[in-house]
Amino acid sequence: MGRSCVPHQVRRLVVLDTGELDISVGLGHLPVATTYPYQINHLPDYIPADQTPIPVGLNSEPDLERILQLQPDLILGSRSVHGHLYPILSRIAPTVLSERIGVSWRDNLQLFARALQQEQKANDWLTGFEQQCQRINALYIQKGRPSVSVVRSMQDHVRLYLQDTFIHTLLDQCGIRRPDNQDIKGFATRLRSPAQIRQLEGELILLSEYSPELGSMIRQWQGTGFWSLLKGRIIPVDDHYRMLGIGPLAAEQVLHDLEAIIRAYTPSS
Amino acid sequence: MLTRHHPEATAASGLFNLIRQYAIWLVLVTVLLASMLLSLLAGYPQLSLADLYLSLVSDTPSIQQSIQKPIQQLVLTELRFPRLIAGLLTGAAMGCAGFLLQRLSQNPLTSPSTLGVTQGSALALVLVFILGIEMSPVMRFSAALIGALFAGGLLLVLMLANRQRNDTSTLILLGALMASFFAALTTSMLLLEQHAINAIRFWLSGSLAFVPAELLPVLALICLSCFSVSYLMLPGINLVTTGEAKASSLGISPIRVYLVVLVLILLLTGASVAVTGPILFTGLVVPHLARLLVGVKASAHLSASLLLGAIMMTLADGLTRWVAPETPASPSIPMAIIGAPWFMWLVYQRYRT
CATH class of the missing domain: 3.40.50.1980 (Nitrogenase molybdenum iron protein domain)
Structure with missing residues (x-):
């Protein structure tokens, strides 16, 4: 420019x-x-x-x-x-x-x-992430590589995050498998009806809410019979650094959480 | 010979009229059933008649058995039936409110939305939402009713203050003014509080998407009792509109009739806005169309308004979901496509001389 x-x-x-x-x-x-x-x-x-x-x-x-x-x-x-x-x-x-x-x-x-x-600092961050991702990947393989679905509840719809997102770049770096319907090009798939609930499916479902105080679509869905159709494990995660922050500080937190989530995961028999 | 033919001819035309009347009711009921079917089957996912049959014959335990298609059953029980009931009730409520207004004002241009009652009700709901008050069903209905009451009351005060020019044209102008005033207030409030915009935008254009099931009993209670009282009020409305003096001489207080009917209109409008958001034009088009179909006899006119209101709402809602199942538009859009030209045509008819 x-x-x-x-x-x-x-x-x-x-x-x-x-x-x-x-x-x-x-x-x-x-x-x-x-x-x-x-x-x-x-x-x-x-x-x-x-x-x-x-x-x-x-x-x-x-x-x-x-x-x-x-x-x-x-x-x-x-x-x-x-x-x-x-x-x-x-x-x-x-x-x-x-x-x-x-x-x-x-x-x-x-x-x-x-x-x-501050080029040195940037490089330090990136090498740090690379090492942490390798650690998470080793752990992830031990746990049998469960697929990870990324769901964000907005006020009037529910989003599935696809490949062209901050969160996917981190999951991808850790070698984490995404459900087929989320492992595609694009930013997000927007869902508006609980009848589409099966599209949320994954062995692990990371769920964040944009603004629970001002209304969150997923809460309405949770009140319906559709909710029981979900088989995956639902893990509430913080919306602020997962979705709003797009930088090293947020990445650090996301990877920290991710490591804990994978560590705690026990594959269902 | 000619004189003998005459009574036969009138008898024949009387019979023809009777058949015509029955045919109209038959058509109305058939169209209602067809639009109910459309509303149940259209949308995401599209359902078949077999799905509908299954969910009607099977009770809860056997839904568990027919596990191969539970999502279709859930769609019907959790989404489509509540939505259908809400559509039928709010449509009939708007038809009824429009009927009462047009009957009392003896003017086909009046309706809850052209007089600003709908917009006033919506404004109150937006206010509650922005203030961050918990939207319980009771809160939702109370806010909508208070908004409708405020708008209706303000209009009444303005009309009373303006006694010397107390005609329906003034009422319609004032109403239109209030409608745009309330709509402008709502817009500016949303602009000031951008956080609310996304959550409210969809509802504000009028929507039957995801009607919470806990609203339905209250809605049904308000609507059904208002419909019954409306039938009871018909003789009173007739007398008042033929002449206040005559009504008083028969022991009917015109003020009481006006007040009861006003309360009915506000209750019906508030209740439907609380559930669907402001859906304009139903209350305007329906009573007028009903009168064209079944004539001016009050009870037939009211029944046809209820039926047509229910038809228009379910049909508009079903059609939008049939056209775009995944991202359906608001049922307000087909309503406005019919309603806006209808309104202009009515204005043209009335004021062309």
Whole structure:
């Protein structure tokens, strides 16, 4: 989109989405300001921020005037969400946008690490993950390679996460088998009726809820007779780092949980 | 000879009329049954008549036995039957509310949605949702009823305050104004509270998807008692609309008739909005169409309005699921396709001179 001349020492960093937030905190840079995820209205709980960054609007609609007032020296975002704002953003401060979000998080980590001059830290993260994934894989093979279904309950539908997602990149790195209907290209399959409940099936079903307070579709399904048709083991997982956070801090938590889940799993005879 | 032919001719045409009347009722009932069938079978998954037969003949233990197809049985018992009952009741309720309004105002342009009662009810429900109050069935019905009561009451106050221009045209204009005012308030509230948008968006366009079964007994109770009281009120409505003085002289208080009918309209509208969300135009089209079919006699007009309301709702719901089983549109869409031109045609008819 253009060349950005990034400063040597970034002091006033602004990030435009949760993925960028996760990556920059993971690289040791607490941003001065961040957008908030659409609909959640607060930072993902797992981000260890001792000083809360200033909120600058929603991730899809950053508050440009507020950002200008903050006089940042670097802005991080993604082309898929903020590409149309690049001409304005780049006049406020040097702006680095990743090509995509989610599935490309490892590339994003390395790109932003270059902008923040923390390439060593990024590499440490990635090697750490590789080692942990090998450990999980060994454990997983011992347990007979159960298939893992990833289900996220939204307010008005239930999603199955497919190959082009953050969570799949981690499961894939650990060599974990997905159910056939989820091991396909694409982001997510959206289900609207409990009559489709069998599509959730897997030996392990990781279930997260986007916003239980404001209504979660799966709770309605749980009240019906369809629910008893599910044979797999249902494991509730945290939505914040599994789905919202797309970076090393979230990956660390996901892998930590995954290891515990696989360890606790006993194949049914 | 000619004079002798005349009575025979009227007798023949009387007989013809009688047959015509019976034929209309027969057609209405047949269409109702057909749309009920469509509503039960269409959707994801599409069911066959055999599935329906199986679930009707087998009681719970034998469902366990016919384990090869339990999902079809579950779809019928858990989703389709509650949905059908909700559709029949809310459709008939909108038909009944529209009938009462059009009968009392003697104007085919009035209906709960063109007067803003439906929108007021929806506004109250959105408010409850945004405030994060637990949506129990009781809360749901109370909020919808209070919203309807507020909208109806406001309209009444405005009409009373405006005594010198107290005609139905003023009522319709005021109603349309209130309807857009409430809809605008709902929209701005949703914009302020973006968290609620996704959960509410679908419901706000009107939907029978996933009607919680625990709402049905309350809905049935409200609807069936309102229908019965409506039949009882017919003589009163007739007298009041033919002349308030005459009604008073016969010992019927016009105010009481107006009040009871108003309460019926609000109860019926609130109850259906609580279950399906705002579905516009049913209350407008149904009573008018019913009058075209069966004539002005009050009891026949009411019965036809109930039947037609139930037909339109189940048919609209069934059709949308038949067209797109996995991602069905809201039944409001076919309603609006029929209802909006219908409304414009009525306005044109009324005001073309």
